Amino acid sequence: MTQKKDETITTEVISRLDELFGDEKVAGDSEELFTPQGEPETEPEPIANNESPQPDQPDTHQSSSRELKPAEASKNPFSELDAIVLSIEWEITDEIMKSFIDEVNRLKALYRNDKLISMFLQLHGTIGKYISTNKAQSHPDSIRLLNSAYSGMKSVLSSPEMPDAEKKKLLAAEVKKTKELKKKILLGKSTASSFNQSATSTAPPTSANASETLVKAERSKMALEQAVEEIKATVRAEIASLKKDLKAIMSNL
Amino acid sequence: MALINPKKKEVQVKLVYYGPGRGGKTTNLEYIYEKFKKRITGKMTTVKTYGDRTLFFDFLPFDIGVIRGYNVRMQLYTVPGQVKYSATRRLVLRGVDGIVFVADSMVLRKKMNRLSLKDLQDNLATFNKSIFKIPLVMQYNKRDLEKEGIPLLSYEAMERDLNSRLKAPAFDASAITGDNVVATMKKAISLTVASLQKKLELRG
Amino acid sequence: MKGGLVSLQFLNSRLANGLDLILTRTYFNAAKGDYRMECTVEFDKQQFDQIENILNEELIETGVQSVLLIDLAGNIIVSLDNGNINHDIYSLAALAAGNFGAVNAMAKIIGEEDFSLLFHKGEKESINFSKVTEDLLLLTIFSKDLSLGFLRLKVAEAIRKIQNLI
Numbered sequence A: 001m002t003q004k005k006d007e008t009i010t011t012e013v014i015s016r017l018d019e020l021f022g023d024e025k026v027a028g029d030s031e032e033l034f035t036p037q038g039e040p041e042t043e044p045e046p047i048a049n050n051e052s053p054q055p056d057q058p059d060t061h062q063s064s065s066r067e068l069k070p071a072e073a074s075k076n077p078f079s080e081l082d083a084i085v086l087s088i089e090w091e092i093t094d095e096i097m098k099s100f101i102d103e104v105n106r107l108k109a110l111y112r113n114d115k116l117i118s119m120f121l122q123l124h125g126t127i128g129k130y131i132s133t134n135k136a137q138s139h140p141d142s143i144r145l146l147n148s149a150y151s152g153m154k155s156v157l158s159s160p161e162m163p164d165a166e167k168k169k170l171l172a173a174e175v176k177k178t179k180e181l182k183k184k185i186l187l188g189k190s191t192a193s194s195f196n197q198s199a200t201s202t203a204p205p206t207s208a209n210a211s212e213t214l215v216k217a218e219r220s221k222m223a224l225e226q227a228v229e230e231i232k233a234t235v236r237a238e239i240a241s242l243k244k245d246l247k248a249i250m251s252n253l
Numbered sequence B: 001m002a003l004i005n006p007k008k009k010e011v012q013v014k015l016v017y018y019g020p021g022r023g024g025k026t027t028n029l030e031y032i033y034e035k036f037k038k039r040i041t042g043k044m045t046t047v048k049t050y051g052d053r054t055l056f057f058d059f060l061p062f063d064i065g066v067i068r069g070y071n072v073r074m075q076l077y078t079v080p081g082q083v084k085y086s087a088t089r090r091l092v093l094r095g096v097d098g099i100v101f102v103a104d105s106m107v108l109r110k111k112m113n114r115l116s117l118k119d120l121q122d123n124l125a126t127f128n129k130s131i132f133k134i135p136l137v138m139q140y141n142k143r144d145l146e147k148e149g150i151p152l153l154s155y156e157a158m159e160r161d162l163n164s165r166l167k168a169p170a171f172d173a174s175a176i177t178g179d180n181v182v183a184t185m186k187k188a189i190s191l192t193v194a195s196l197q198k199k200l201e202l203r204g
Numbered sequence C: 001m002k003g004g005l006v007s008l009q010f011l012n013s014r015l016a017n018g019l020d021l022i023l024t025r026t027y028f029n030a031a032k033g034d035y036r037m038e039c040t041v042e043f044d045k046q047q048f049d050q051i052e053n054i055l056n057e058e059l060i061e062t063g064v065q066s067v068l069l070i071d072l073a074g075n076i077i078v079s080l081d082n083g084n085i086n087h088d089i090y091s092l093a094a095l096a097a098g099n100f101g102a103v104n105a106m107a108k109i110i111g112e113e114d115f116s117l118l119f120h121k122g123e124k125e126s127i128n129f130s131k132v133t134e135d136l137l138l139l140t141i142f143s144k145d146l147s148l149g150f151l152r153l154k155v156a157e158a159i160r161k162i163q164n165l166i
Helices: A002-020 A079-090 A094-110 A115-137 A140-158 A164-200 A210-219 A221-252 B025-036 B083-092 B107-126 B143-148 B155-162 B181-203 C009-016 C045-058 C089-109 C148-165
Strands: B003-005 B010-018 B045-048 B054-067 B070-078 B098-104 B136-141 B170-172 C019-029 C034-044 C066-071 C076-081 C118-120 C125-131 C136-143
Touching: A002 B054, A002 B181, A079 A094, A079 A140, A079 C148, A094 A115, A115 A140, A115 A164, A115 C148, A140 A164, A140 C148, A221 C045, B010 B025, B010 B181, B025 B054, B025 B070, B025 B098, B025 B136, B025 B181, B045 C089, B054 B083, B054 C089, B070 B181, B070 C089, B083 B107, B083 C089, B098 B107, B098 B155, B098 B181, B107 B155, B136 B155, B136 B181, B155 B170, B170 B181, C034 C045, C045 C066, C045 C076, C045 C148, C066 C089, C076 C089, C089 C118, C089 C125, C089 C136, C125 C148, C136 C148
Parallel strands: B010 B070, B010 B098, B098 B136, B136 B170
Antiparallel strands: B003 B010, B003 C019, B045 B054, B054 B070, C019 C034, C066 C076, C066 C136, C118 C125, C125 C136
């Protein structure tokens, strides 16, 4: 019966192939020599299949190759931060983010008398902490903002002849972007939060002024994020299920 | 390893053209692609050296349509034939379901054919597959050179030399003119597909 | 029930359980003295959908242009994009599997188990490769708007979630 099945399948496949490659005539049937038995050679020992894999993790042994020594005297006090920012471009790990924040703090101490640079560094610290806490859940714009703020700061540092007004303008631009990002993040959270509220039928939070909301959001950040994730998953599953039902209905029509 | 997608009702099957360097593996695929590209929707991908020799692989995917409710998608590959590319051949053989062995009929290439066949056996073994069990079709290529006076091994001699124990289906062919190229491919596909079904039956 | 090409008893029973994808591997069964096919990866319908959701959520919605989940033989399992893509994904998958395999072989030659980063940077678009399991590879195509570091975080998160499912 198995052989019969084989033959039927083979016939079907061959006729399909004939349709597809039709104007080629099949040469007079060459010897059907193939039989599954035949003295097999001594089979080689089954070779153990591939070694256990190492799925890609950003948390590898290969972190920043530079060793970071605080308060290291160097020609360019920003050379360490340069290296760290470059390595963030390649990989974001706890270790790298910690180095980033430590280095920012070190530079803050060094530049405590320079208000402008201090404020730039303050921005870096805020963004760095956000990315460090949220990692994969960070808003994609946060990395862009980090690079942009860094680039702005470097412009100021590399142009001592730049008028103060222009320097302040650069800083203001970065501060504005930071505020906009914060709004985006909060908007995302409060949307999810109100979703949560309606699901659990508790009163929605009164929208106080921005800084108050910021403080509140930061306090319950972790719990909120978890709730957001759960809700997202539920909504997605529901939508997927609805889509499927719809498809089934359409195909039955 | 065949990929079966019951949701999409699709089977993806990998067929590899193996053989010594300059034996005609790429020419086989090029012929199929040129002749039938209006009917088959896949594009042919080649990774070649400057000297027009296969460096990595050639690749030609196409659907053969629905069979028993499943859309069968063939993925045809060739391997680079030169001896130095053994490691690459092993990579391309990964997940193979069926083989076409393209042998060079020239007397001068007799030894290379055997070396390549042995190489195939060894590489299959690294994936726990046996050359005696895998769906295999032999093609004795370059028969067109006979009329140019180039000494060729006869079909029988090729059979004795390469196929006496394997006993695989074999075709005389000329990839450059297209003679028996499609017949070889059809045989290989039907053997491979039938074999897949058989293996699944055993599994069940 | 009449056997389909691959919908034999085994597959029928799997379908009844809502199985969605089967990756197979042939192995020699010494006890029976023949070659059998085993399933190296099986996804049921729910897992399949969950994988798609994970990849959409973690990657496509973050701004990744295109995501391919493939096996190491070059077959495509999942293909998602942001709607603006028109690549030849079949050739891409075949080449990606070959590329990954080649680089993996190079790693072994120099005494490394694996490379933790396989990434090709283009002027506008870049490609990142990540291993999901022994048989599965995740390919992400992304534009310069997205930093590699951030992408790798998202990819790692997606892989972690997928591994929890399997």
